Amino acid sequence: EGWNSNLIVGLSSLGAIFMFAFIGWELKTPQPLVNLRVFSVSRYAAAAMVALIFGAGIYGSSYLVPLFVQVVQGYTPTLAGEVLIPGGLILGLVFPIAGRLTDRFPAYYMVGTGLFVFGLSNMLMYDANVDTGFWRMALFVLLGRVGLGVMMPALNAGALSVLPPAMLAQGTGTINFVRQLGGAFGVSLLAATTEVRFGFHADTLAATQTAGNGTTLELIGRVAGLDSSWGVPVTQTSAGALNYLGQMVAAQAQSLAYGDGFALVAIVFWVGILPALWMRPKN
Structure with a gap:
């Protein structure tokens, strides 16, 4: 439909109206489904902002990494799932250690460290391409899961410790x-980002494939010669070579688009260190 279509704009506007109506109702009803008054506690509001980023990171990376290794690297769905296994295992090992560390260090320190480490793992994946090996990708994912494991116990403890007892249930x-x-x-954001960036990179790369590009002409000539040696009619070799060139441009654009998605996650997590610092006690 396109981002500017009447359907998309209409549904987005309708969603915004329902969101504000929900907020208004929750603020005035005596028994709210979500007690928005917990956000009046500034340190809890900061922790909630970090929790929003945390959820975006763990679910977004679980979506983006398997898609990247399947679309760009040609992995099977099974192999794509296996890339995530080491990260899941290390997450289970890090949780109890992080819980003990949370008792010794301030919550904002643990949360900030986790945000930085997860952002670093995604920035490392920014340069990943079709030649990046299985274990290297698995190591990047593992590093990110260490960051998530470090921050999650401290995030929950830091958020709930600042609430009065009467708000603990709603705060949880x-x-x-x-x-x-x-x-x-x-x-949703990563799916939209990769789609938009794919179009951008595809157009940019296609614009460089001109008659003045010696590398492009050499590639077309070699592919056409290879087709000819396999018995492809001369009238079809040029079309075959151009089709192959288009596939290469699309593959490179896909790789760059996913790289932009990883970079976006890294930047959002590093920006999330700011609300993590707001979790510090005022004294």
């Missing part, structure tokens, strides 16, 4: 809701 549910909401936003 709200922080989990915000995390899930971040996951929905993260997957």
Whole structure:
């Protein structure tokens, strides 16, 4: 439909109206589904902002990494899932250690460290391409899961410790809701980003494939010669070579688009260090 189509703009506007209506209703009803008054505690609001980023990161990366290794690197769905296995295992090992460390270090310190490490893992994946090996990708994912494991216990503890006892139940549910909401936003945002950036990179790369590009002419000549040696009619060799060139441009554009998605996740997580610092006690 396109981003400027009436359908997309209309549905987006309708969603915004329902969101503001939901907020208004939750603020005035005596028994709200989500008690928005917990956000009046500034340190809890900062933790909720980090939880939103956390959800976007863990769900977004679980979407983006398997898609990247299948589309760009040609992995099977099974092999794509296996890339995530080491990260899942290390996450289970890091949780209890991070819980102990949370008792010794301030929550904002642990959260900030986790945000930085996860952002670093995604920035490392920015340069990943078709030649990046299985274990290298698995190591990048593993590093990111270490960051998530470090920050999650501290995030929950830091968020709930600043609430009065009467708000603890609502605060627990709200922080989990915000995390899930971040996951929905993260997957949608990354899907849209990679689509838009693919179009941008495809147009940019296609514009360089001109008659004045010696590398392009050499490639077309070699592919046409190879087709001819296989018995392809001369009238079809040029079309075959151009088709191959188009496939190469599209593959490179896909790789660059996914790289932009990884970079976006890294930047968002590093920016998330700012609200993590707001979790510091005022004294």
